[in-house]
Each structure stands twice: as C-alpha cells, then as structure tokens.
Amino acid sequence: MALIPSARTLWLLAAASPLFLVSAPLALAVDAAVVLLALLDGMRAPVPSARREAPRIASLGAAIEVRIGVANPAARRVVVLLTDDLDSCLRRERAPDGIDWNDGRRLELAANGSESCGYLMTPRARGLLSLGAIHLRTLSHLGLMWRRSRVDVRDEVLVQPGLSDVLRERRHALRNEPRAPGPRRSRQWGEGMEFEGLRDYVQGDDPRAIDWKASARRPRLLVRNYEAERSQQIVLAIDAGRQMRERLPGGRERIDYALGACMMLASRAQRFGDRLGILVFNDQIRHLSPPRRADPASLARTLAGVETRLVEPNYPLAFATLGRTFRKRSLVVLFCDVVDGSVSRALASSLERVGRAHLPLAVAIRNPDLERAADQPDRDEGDAYRRTAAEELVQARRAALQSMRQAGILVVDTSPGDALVQTLDRYVEIKERGLL
Numbered sequence: 001m002a003l004i005p006s007a008r009t010l011w012l013l014a015a016a017s018p019l020f021l022v023s024a025p026l027a028l029a030v031d032a033a034v035v036l037l038a039l040l041d042g043m044r045a046p047v048p049s050a051r052r053e054a055p056r057i058a059s060l061g062a063a064i065e066v067r068i069g070v071a072n073p074a075a076r077r078v079v080v081l082l083t084d085d086l087d088s089c090l091r092r093e094r095a096p097d098g099i100d101w102n103d104g105r106r107l108e109l110a111a112n113g114s115e116s117c118g119y120l121m122t123p124r125a126r127g128l129l130s131l132g133a134i135h136l137r138t139l140s141h142l143g144l145m146w147r148r149s150r151v152d153v154r155d156e157v158l159v160q161p162g163l164s165d166v167l168r169e170r171r172h173a174l175r176n177e178p179r180a181p182g183p184r185r186s187r188q189w190g191e192g193m194e195f196e197g198l199r200d201y202v203q204g205d206d207p208r209a210i211d212w213k214a215s216a217r218r219p220r221l222l223v224r225n226y227e228a229e230r231s232q233q234i235v236l237a238i239d240a241g242r243q244m245r246e247r248l249p250g251g252r253e254r255i256d257y258a259l260g261a262c263m264m265l266a267s268r269a270q271r272f273g274d275r276l277g278i279l280v281f282n283d284q285i286r287h288l289s290p291p292r293r294a295d296p297a298s299l300a301r302t303l304a305g306v307e308t309r310l311v312e313p314n315y316p317l318a319f320a321t322l323g324r325t326f327r328k329r330s331l332v333v334l335f336c337d338v339v340d341g342s343v344s345r346a347l348a349s350s351l352e353r354v355g356r357a358h359l360p361l362a363v364a365i366r367n368p369d370l371e372r373a374a375d376q377p378d379r380d381e382g383d384a385y386r387r388t389a390a391e392e393l394v395q396a397r398r399a400a401l402q403s404m405r406q407a408g409i410l411v412v413d414t415s416p417g418d419a420l421v422q423t424l425d426r427y428v429e430i431k432e433r434g435l436l
Contacts, residue, residue, distance in 0.1 A: 003042040004146040006139065009034065042145025046074035048109065050134045052084065054155045057300075058123050060256060063093060064157075067118035068134060072109035079139040080107045081146070085132030089125035090157075104137070123159040126256070126304050131155040160300040161259035198222045232436050233275045233291050233330040234427075235322060235358070236262050240306055241282040241313035243337045246367060248416045254365050257416045258335035259303045261363065261423040263296060265333065268424060270294040272431065277326055278302060281318040283311040288325060312343060315350040323357065331436050332360045333423070337367075339393050344400030351409045359436050361410040361426060364401060365419050370394060 012034045019027035053067045072078050081104040086092060092101050099105060101119045109115055123129060134151040198214055201221035209223040238244075244255035269276055276294040280287035287302065313336070322332065332354055338344040351360045373390035376383065405411050410430075414422045430436055 002148050003039065004137070004148060005038060006144055006146055008142075009038045009144045012144075037142070038140075038144035041140040041142045042147050045138045045140040045145065045147035046072065046078055047147070047149045048072050048078070048080055048136055048138060050082065050136060050151045050153075052131065052134060052153055052155055054131055054157060056156070057158050057160060060123055060126055060159055060161055061252070063120040063122045065118050065120055066131070067116055069114060069116040070107055070109065070136070071114040072112060075111050076141065077111055078109050080109060081105065081137040082107065082134060084134045086121065087129040087131070089123060089127075089129050089159075090131070091122045091124055093120040093122060123157065124251075126159045126161060126259075126306065128304070129157050129159055131157065158301065158304055160304045161256060161263050197225045199225050231273050231275060232431075233277065233326070233328050234265070234269055234294075235277045235279060235291070235326055235330045235332045236265070237279045237281070237318065237322065237332055237334040238262065238303075238306065239282070239313045239334065239336040240280055240286060240308045242308070242310045243313075243339065243343075244335075245308035245310060246337075248365075249368055250416065252416075253308060254337060254367075254416070255306065255308050255335070257365055257419045258363070259306065261335065261420045262303060263300060264420050264424055265427055266294045266296045266299045268427065270296060277330070279318060279322055279325075280306055281313060281321075282309050283314050285318065285321055288321065291326060291328070291330070313347075315343075315346045319350040319354050322354065326358070329436065330358045331427070331430060332358045333427070334360065334362045335365070336362060337364050337397075338400040339397050344396070344403075348400065348404050348407060348409070351404065352407050355408060359410070359430070361412065361430070362401075362404060363412045363414065363419065363423050364397075365414060365416055366397070368415055 013031055016027060016030040016034065019030055049071045051069050053069070055064050058064045066084075068082060068084065070080055070082060072080075083101055083104045094100055105117055105119075107115050107117065132154060134153060136149045136151070137146040138149065139146055198211060199222065201210060201215075201223045205223050211222050211224050214222045238255070238258060240255060244253065244258065246254050248254055248257070266276055270293070274294060275291040276299070277291040278287060278289040278299070279285070287306070289302065326332075334351070336347065338347060347362075351362065354360050370390050370393060373386055374394045376387055378384040378387060401411050401413055410426065412422050412426050
C-alpha cells in the first residue's frame with residue numbers, strides 16, 4: 001500500500017464505534033466517510049525528493065557519516081519519516097542525538113524548504129558494500145494518512161583494511177623512526193648515481209673513475225666516489241586459507257590484522273622507495289601482482305577484495321609461483337598461522353626452498369583465546385578436555401615455529417594487536433642490518 005492510516009484516523013474510527021449501539025447503518029456511514037476523507041487526504045500528500053551523500057571509501061571498523069537531504073516541493077509545511085536500506089555488513093549506529101534511524105528519522109520541512117540529516121555507520125566486512133533505496137513517509141495535510149514513497153538510488157562503499165583503530169591503540173609504539181630512514185645506500189665507485197666526493201686511488205679501482213683535473217693539482221691520483229641508491233623488493237604473500245578465516249577476540253578475522261599490517265608496511269616501503277609485489281593464495285592463486293613502486297592507495301583497493309575460504313593453503317603451489325614471478329632477491333613477508341602438523345611441515349619446506357633465492361619472513365598471528373584456554377583451570381570434565389586440546393594445539397604451533405627458526409627462517413610470532421608494530425619493526429631491522 002502507498003497509503004498507511006495514521007493514528008488520528010484510527011482514533012476517529014474508534015470514536016465512531018459506539019454508534020453501532022444506536023444504528024449500524026449510521027456507524028458504517030460514518031466509518032466510510034472517515035475512510036474516504038483519509039484516502040482523499042493521503043492522495044493529496046506531496047512526494048518529497050531525497051538524495052544521499054556517502055563516502056566512496058571506508059576503513060574496516062571505522063565509523064563513517066552518511067547524509068541524506070530531503071526537499072519539500074509543497075507550498076506548506078510537511079512532516080516526513082525517512083530511512084534507507086543498508087548492506088547487511090553495514091551497521092547503522094545510534095545518532096549523537098539518540099535517534100534510532102532503524103525506526104525512521106522524523107523531519108519537519110518548511111514550505112518549499114529542505115533539510116539534511118545524517119547518521120554514522122560502521123563497516124563490518126571488507127569489499128564493495130552497497131546502500132540501497134531511500135524510503136519516505138509523508139504525513140497528509142489533515143494528518144489522516146501517511147503516503148509512502150521510495151527513491152531508488154544506489155551508492156557503493158569500498159571497505160578497505162582498517163588501520164585507524166590499530167593506530168589509535170598503538171600510536172605510542174609507532175613514534176620511533178628507524179635510525180636510517182630511506183633506501184639503503186651502497187657505495188660503488190665509478191658506476192654510481194650521485195657524486196659523493198674524491199678519494200685517493202688504490203690498486204683495483206676502475207681507471208674510468210679517475211678525476212684527471214683534480215689529479216693534475218695533486219701529487220697522486222684521485223678518483224670520484226659515488227653513492228648508488230639501491231631500491232629493494234618486497235613480496236607480500238598472504239595466506240587466505242581456513243586458518244586466516246578464524247575470528248579472533250574483537251570480532252575480526254585473522255586476515256584483517258594481516259592486511260592492516262600489509263597497509264602499514266606498504267606505506268613505509270613507499271618512503272623507502274622499495275618495490276612491492278603481492279601474492280594472495282589459498283588452495284589456488286587468487287591474486288598476483290608483479291613488483292612495482294609501493295602505492296598504498298592501490299594496495300588498499302586490491303586488499304579490499306581479499307576473501308578467505310575454508311580450504312587448506314597450497315604452499316608448494318604458492319611459492320613455486322612466487323619463484324617464477326619474482327626473480328630478483330626479495331624480502332618475502334608471509335602472513336599466516338600454523339597449527340596442523342602436516343600443513344606446517346609443508347610451509348617450512350616451502351619456505352626453505354624460497355630461502356635459497358629470497359629472504360623469507362613469516363608473520364604468524366596467534367589466537368589469544370586459544371592460549372587462555374590452555375592455561376585455564378579445570379572446573380569439570382569438559383574443561384579438562386578443552387584445556388588438553390588447547391595445550392596440544394599451542395605446543396604443535398610452538399614446535400612448528402621453532403623448526404622454521406632452526407631452518408634459518410625469520411619468524412614473527414605476534415598477537416593480533418601487535419601484528420602491525422612487530423612486522424614494521426622487523427622490516428626496519430632488516431633494512432638497517434642490510435640483511436636483504
């Protein structure tokens with residue numbers, strides 16, 4: 001129905017009901033008159049226009065504002081109730097004034113006037129999420145009917161891996177800058193890019209580097225000393241299998257913390273001038289990007305569409321593809337977690353093979369709930385079984401990570417909240433020590 005009776009119409013019909021005690025035909029006639037008047041009043045109700053303003057890009061878990069503007073075409077004041085359709089992965093927050101938009105927002109529009117109002121919504125999943133139609137109810141002139149109307153609009157919001165809440169919690173840990181920011185510079189004589197100075201010629205120097213003009217004024221030969229800037233290469237290898245689908249304390253999947261760390265790593269790599277490649281995989285290769293200059297904005301759009309699946313990751317396939325695609329020695333940062341013995345052995349052996357040509361760094365994000373379950377005292381038989389199972393998983397994970405360290409693989413074993421900081425710290429350490 002496009003017309004909905006208001007509370008005033010229902011009260012009028014209720015007030016006319018005692019007439020049935022006097023005369024049924026009279027009561028029916030009064031009811032018919034009320035209904036007819038309400039229909040005529042509702043049909044004359046104006047239909048406002050509406051438009052919506054929503055950001056095109058949002059961060060996972062960060063509230064964003066949506067505004068809706070409503071215009072009154074009538075030459076009199078009207079009352080409007082409005083709401084709009086949201087994707088199931090978008091949660092509408094209660095407005096600062098306490099109004100619940102899920103029940104409709106009430107507006108009083110002046111004659112030929114307009115008004116804008118807004119609300120906050122929080123994305124609960126990554127990807128392209130949609131906002132649908134705007135629904136309006138306009139109260140008729142006599143207040144007997146609500147006239148429903150709908151504005152068919154569609155807005156899309158690209159939800160990217162969120163960093164705002166992580167940065168807010170860990171801002172103090174991100175204040176320290178690396179001791180040697182920027183690309184690592186290696187000194188090369190004769191073939192450099194940037195003139196650094198002159199020095200004495202020693203046996204073995206390239207004769208082409210001799211500065212003959214400067215040498216003519218000295219009793220010994222001088223050579224030009226150059227510094228050549230060397231841009232390094234990073235590969236972000238993201239496991240999108242079943243382990244990364246697990247929801248951790250806070251309601252997010254494990255992969256969301258990994259993608260947040262990827263975003264921060266890309267931002268720092270951009271400052272260093274490093275090149276960045278991406279490999280997303282589970283049982284198949286889901287995304288592969290060749291190395292290019294780090295661009296956090298482009299990376300965010302790519303990572304927004306990463307989806308986990310309930311499948312085992314195919315590490316041999318992933319790292320064989322990585323070896324064919326990335327020929328230059330690179331820092332391979334793998335975001336994963338290990339529990340199952342067979343999967344961890346496949347991971348360790350694959351990383352060992354990768355380590356012959358690249359520098360592998362495994363970032364394993366653990367589940368704090370699992371560790372708490374392993375330490376929880378037994379209250380009954382069920383608790384004993386749960387604690388024993390948790391202990392086995394924790395020990396298997398610890399053994400798998402230890403075997404990877406013994407094989408020469410760099411490992412970051414981190415909690416979800418520390419994944420960003422610890423990954424960034426290890427990356428800076430690798431740059432400072434020149435391990436790559």
